[in-house]
Amino acid sequence: MVPIDQLITEIWGEDPPRRAIAGLHVYVSQIRKFLRRPGQSESPVLTRPPGYVLRLGPDRLDFHCFERLVCEGRDQLRERRYQQATATFESALDLWRDPSLDDVCHGPILEGFQTWLKEARLECVEMLTDSRLMLGRHRELVSDLYQLTTEHPLREALHRQLMLALYRCGRRADALHVYQAARKTLNEELGLEPCRALQDMQRAILTSDDRLELHVPA
Template sequence: MKFSILGPVEVETDTGEKVTPQALKVRSLLGMLCMHAEHVISPARLIGALWDETPPRTAAAALQVYISQLRAGFIRAGASPALITTTPSGYTMRLCGQALDLALFESSAAGAEQAVHAGRPLEAARLMSESLALWRGPALADVRTTPSLDGYAQQLDERRNALHEQRLNLELRLGRHAQLIGELYGLVQEHPMWENVHSNLMIALYRSGRIPECLAAYQRIRRTLQEELGMEPCSRLRNLHGAILAREPWLDDHTRPLTSAYAS
């Protein structure tokens, strides 16, 4: 079976049949178990995630029912009864050879980090791309119904954002600026106030000889920040804009880390 939480919560059998729980609470419970796969998670923590600060008096009993429903559904779909185990401290989801997109993401991201430290940037870029390709939208996208669940999901989203920035910087250092432009335009459309992505777009456009578009990208983020937050862009982005206007030589130096180049 394949479990997915990097996007809406989904479960798929080895034959491609979707067996995702339909009930929201049961699906939310599955998301929590997947996020903490191979670790014991206490009933109190699960109840807090499912009902936040106002659980009903029947929450403990309801949780046991939801666990039973999950187990029964997975057994019908051909999974091992040991997939979800009960311990004195709580519940554990043991993957038992099942695929979980979060585990695959973390494994590929760790491999990418090792490749970076070993001086293998092409391998690192490939592994980062494979990791990011596992995402189908915001984590736990269809079960972020309580502040607790939303907080857990944001933790995962931040891991994705950090890896995304790392990969973009690496791709620029590999001289792949032209190939990145389309992706970067999509990212700034999706995240109109993500300044680091705007800076990557500006550099990619500059190195591709598209100076007017590069300057327009800066004016767009500046206008957005002024209108939405009443703020100017950060000093790093302003420094980059000044360097572009001056056509400073470092802008075409693929080997120089961008953060050190325009941080002053």
């Protein structure tokens, strides 16, 4: 249940108009008409004092479908079922139509939800990349990972994945250059050294660690 006061703040901020409650009732009425299906007696938007509730069945919202698919893919990745995990993560990302929620006004609730959505999508992309790397698809990942690290320069997991993909393509020098560039960015932007996983990847590349070689599951 979302209280009326919270909805008013979400729509109009800290300085709402005098007839904000009446305006909110108009908006709710319009949403009810929009969401009501033919033959349906009740709208999924319900009045529950002191506010409103949106009641929907399972998988009626695409982000619920996304969450379910990501959970399934994470389990498959953990169980080393990389083909299935790849297909599941791809299905989850197919639900996206970027940019999300950019065509609506943002209050504090929606702002937080949009941040969560972007983070959830990036985590899905990272897990999909891990599963593709385990399937030996490193060559097709390089260009995408270069773009992703440019868009998200502080995302260390993406740099680590790019380094591994380059190394497996025989581009050892390029992989080490990615590390140096990431380290420089982290130092300049945050005053931090790379995380342990990124440092371990650099050391493994410098020593040509056998664990970096691809071992495709049977």
